[in-house]
Amino acid sequence: MQRLRQGRYRIVLGFLLSLSLYAQAQTEMDGIMMSKENFCSGIVYSHNTWKEYWEGTFKRDNKNIGTVSTNMFAFMGNYGITDKLNALIGVAYVETKASAGTLKGMKGMQDMSLSLKWMPIDLKIAKGELSFYGVAGVSLPVSDYVVDFLPMSIGLGTKNLTLRIISDYQLGKFFATGSGAYILRSNVKIDRISYYTTEMHYSNEVRMPDAMNLNFRAGYRSNALIAEVTLDQWKTLGGFDIRKNDMPFPSNEMNATKAGIGLKYTVNKAPGLSLIGGATHTLSGRNVGQSTTLYGGAFYVIGFSKKNKNKSDNQKTNK
Amino acid sequence: MKKNIHQSCIDAFFLLFALFCVSCNKSITERNAAFPSLEPVKIDINAGSWKPILLTTAAEFAVAAPVAVTTPGYVADLNEIKGFQRNLTEKQKEIIRYWSAGAVLRWNEILRQLVAVHNLAPYQKEDGSYPIPSAANPFAYPQFPFSNPPYASRSYAYVSAAQYDALVAAWYYKKLYNRAAPYRVDSTVKALVPASDLPSYPSEDAVVAGVTVEMLKLLFPGDIAFIQQKAEEHMLYRIMAGANVRSEIEAGEALGRQVAQKFTARARTDRAGQAVGTPAYWKSLEDSTIAKGEACWISLETPKRPPMLPLFCKVKPFLFDSLTVIALRPPPPPLTNSEKMKTETAEVKWYSEHPSRERIRTIHFWADGTGTYTPPGHWNAIAAEEFIKENFSEVRWARNLALLNMAMMDAGIVCWDAKFFYFNPRPSQTDPSIKTLTGLPNFPSYTSGHSTFSAAASTLLGYVLPDRKDKFEKMALEASLSRLYGAIHYRSDCEAGLASGKKVGEYAVQRGLTDGAD
Numbered sequence: 001m002q003r004l005r006q007g008r009y010r011i012v013l014g015f016l017l018s019l020s021l022y023a024q025a026q027t028e029m030d031g032i033m034m035s036k037e038n039f040c041s042g043i044v045y046s047h048n049t050w051k052e053y054w055e056g057t058f059k060r061d062n063k064n065i066g067t068v069s070t071n072m073f074a075f076m077g078n079y080g081i082t083d084k085l086n087a088l089i090g091v092a093y094v095e096t097k098a099s100a101g102t103l104k105g106m107k108g109m110q111d112m113s114l115s116l117k118w119m120p121i122d123l124k125i126a127k128g129e130l131s132f133y134g135v136a137g138v139s140l141p142v143s144d145y146v147v148d149f150l151p152m153s154i155g156l157g158t159k160n161l162t163l164r165i166i167s168d169y170q171l172g173k174f175f176a177t178g179s180g181a182y183i184l185r186s187n188v189k190i191d192r193i194s195y196y197t198t199e200m201h202y203s204n205e206v207r208m209p210d211a212m213n214l215n216f217r218a219g220y221r222s223n224a225l226i227a228e229v230t231l232d233q234w235k236t237l238g239g240f241d242i243r244k245n246d247m248p249f250p251s252n253e254m255n256a257t258k259a260g261i262g263l264k265y266t267v268n269k270a271p272g273l274s275l276i277g278g279a280t281h282t283l284s285g286r287n288v289g290q291s292t293t294l295y296g297g298a299f300y301v302i303g304f305s306k307k308n309k310n311k312s313d314n315q316k317t318n319k
Numbered sequence: 320m321k322k323n324i325h326q327s328c329i330d331a332f333f334l335l336f337a338l339f340c341v342s343c344n345k346s347i348t349e350r351n352a353a354f355p356s357l358e359p360v361k362i363d364i365n366a367g368s369w370k371p372i373l374l375t376t377a378a379e380f381a382v383a384a385p386v387a388v389t390t391p392g393y394v395a396d397l398n399e400i401k402g403f404q405r406n407l408t409e410k411q412k413e414i415i416r417y418w419s420a421g422a423v424l425r426w427n428e429i430l431r432q433l434v435a436v437h438n439l440a441p442y443q444k445e446d447g448s449y450p451i452p453s454a455a456n457p458f459a460y461p462q463f464p465f466s467n468p469p470y471a472s473r474s475y476a477y478v479s480a481a482q483y484d485a486l487v488a489a490w491y492y493k494k495l496y497n498r499a500a501p502y503r504v505d506s507t508v509k510a511l512v513p514a515s516d517l518p519s520y521p522s523e524d525a526v527v528a529g530v531t532v533e534m535l536k537l538l539f540p541g542d543i544a545f546i547q548q549k550a551e552e553h554m555l556y557r558i559m560a561g562a563n564v565r566s567e568i569e570a571g572e573a574l575g576r577q578v579a580q581k582f583t584a585r586a587r588t589d590r591a592g593q594a595v596g597t598p599a600y601w602k603s604l605e606d607s608t609i610a611k612g613e614a615c616w617i618s619l620e621t622p623k624r625p626p627m628l629p630l631f632c633k634v635k636p637f638l639f640d641s642l643t644v645i646a647l648r649p650p651p652p653p654l655t656n657s658e659k660m661k662t663e664t665a666e667v668k669w670y671s672e673h674p675s676r677e678r679i680r681t682i683h684f685w686a687d688g689t690g691t692y693t694p695p696g697h698w699n700a701i702a703a704e705e706f707i708k709e710n711f712s713e714v715r716w717a718r719n720l721a722l723l724n725m726a727m728m729d730a731g732i733v734c735w736d737a738k739f740f741y742f743n744p745r746p747s748q749t750d751p752s753i754k755t756l757t758g759l760p761n762f763p764s765y766t767s768g769h770s771t772f773s774a775a776a777s778t779l780l781g782y783v784l785p786d787r788k789d790k791f792e793k794m795a796l797e798a799s800l801s802r803l804y805g806a807i808h809y810r811s812d813c814e815a816g817l818a819s820g821k822k823v824g825e826y827a828v829q830r831g832l833t834d835g836a837d
Contacts, residue, residue: 063622064620064621100621101619101620101621101759102619102747102753102754102755102759103754103755103758104671104674104754104756104806105754144676146676146679146683148683149683186345187345187347190683191679191680191682191684192684192686192691193350193684193700194691194692194700195691196432196435196436196691196692200428200432200692201347201349202350202352202700203348203349203350205347205348206347207346207347208345243439243690244439244460245439245440245441245442245689246439246689246690247688247690247758
């Protein structure tokens, strides 16, 4: 039988200086599908901080902001339309704060995302199992939040169309997953009618470069426990550097390479309940903060199928 | 039921997908790219008799009479135009289209960009002190200048005032020599800009280019290569467009450069060079405030940064003398330990803690902080977009911008006088729990610079365009309140700033009423 697993979620914190603006359900990057007519949903909390940041390639701190922290609360859901087609939804609330200086943080509902994940190919190869996935997702702001007040803004305000390809190989209890995505980003509107990038612009609209993302994850994966290491790279395809002692701007070239660890534990005594946690750290970057993120969350599966009406049934289908 | 859920999921997704694709055209419409060619409704043929600012008379600098249009020299000049017009490239047509919006307008835009490029406070040294930009070494970090609002206001004023005087002189000679434009002299020369009856010797465009280059050599010395390139493009455009022959350009450029000498000489001795002050002077400001029994302003930056240009208040104004600066000083702000100050601080805190989206829009619209063309630049942009609708002649454009920018520079001087005379703390110093919704400027609170600049500007613009007086006043009030909303100014800073800005604006109006242009 094809491999079906209970969905699990994790936030991969995005970029920007405050580095938690781009919430993305990890399920958009992993090699796991929700089985048909099951709905898994949950809440994730993440805490992201940075003290040093890259102004272009110049790494510095700034005692007028101290440490910038970002808290995010996200709701995420994954519904198995079929065993090979899942619908993913997410919505996030974000708040930011600077530990020094006078700048006031911001807070509010950020973006929502909706994706379809499809597994067209699932093969037995050698002693393992190789599968391929395609993910198409859109995300867009759910409030009129301020984008032009970095690093205190809670998001970049773009509408995104993300197209991702994933390959996953599992051998016994060990797995490796690689994926790559292209993110088409819309322009954004700001509250002023002119701005300087590398030249003056007389418009309230900012041209936002597209971006790409590469993600690699590997580790141990069983029904009860997943433990993995991750490496993630985000690259903005265009944009410009923050000048010395200037403010950041939404269309800066924001790049980051991050390493992380992740855990997921499925609670035996409460079928359908799982807990997740993990951390990431930015190894290198450009026009972003060198952030460290800690996160944790809880998810619960509800079965809608008559023949599959409780979660323990679903658990059994998992390998 | 299940099918419905599945179908709705998929439908919703494709709907979002479709919405996204509709909104993904990335080209941006920039307002200044669509400016039309300048086609003045009046040529202001008598502008040579308007009152100049520094020139003793419009004829102070001699311009030799042009040669007759029948001479071989002029014929050769016409052939140059015809040579260009035989095969203009798309790039050259684009250059013509760009500059045809107007010389004063485009140079004002270029100046706004230079201000934005240089409006970055220097990064601290290892020992926590701050380097000061040096005009003698403009390329070393921190690059010269740091075009903060006072520096910017003075730059706009000098450039606009010098352009005005140079154009008054140009108009004097235009009327005197009455040389027709090349497209009037030779019907095979095409007018690629709107044709005009204005005499074309000396070229008004070249006058503007010449005078502006000389002013910018002083004000933005590190950018002269870029500026010179723009000037050459600008002057060549007039030839390609059939609007001037080369000898008209040369005469205009020379006149512009000469007029600039009067302004650069004034600028070198107007005390702006000493406006940074010295550590001893910065200390004396604190001591004298404490001696009065008042809390004194302290930099809230880390490391502590010296206040921005404390001696800008001693710079020589354009519209009145230095004693008038003192006479225009507003009454004292509420005492720092008074009940009134407590009430005002509480009001600032309320705005800090209750930001509405609309107020944030207002704050950011008017912030004009780091890396921008500053509040005086914002008012230049506002004025320019209004003036375009009026189709002023170049000399009237320059006159109106000169009045506007002299008003804002002098408003800056009066405001800086109040700031450093009273040396009052910012709200976040009085109550450290007050968080700001925009960057906190590194100089004292009373009076608000935005309010002073904006009231001076709106007063002058209300005189130039009386049908839009209410609109400008509303904008100034909004700019002023944006600083209270942003939690960086008390209400009394804003009100006092508006009041003294208006008084300064009236001086500019008075000058306008008597300069012969109305």
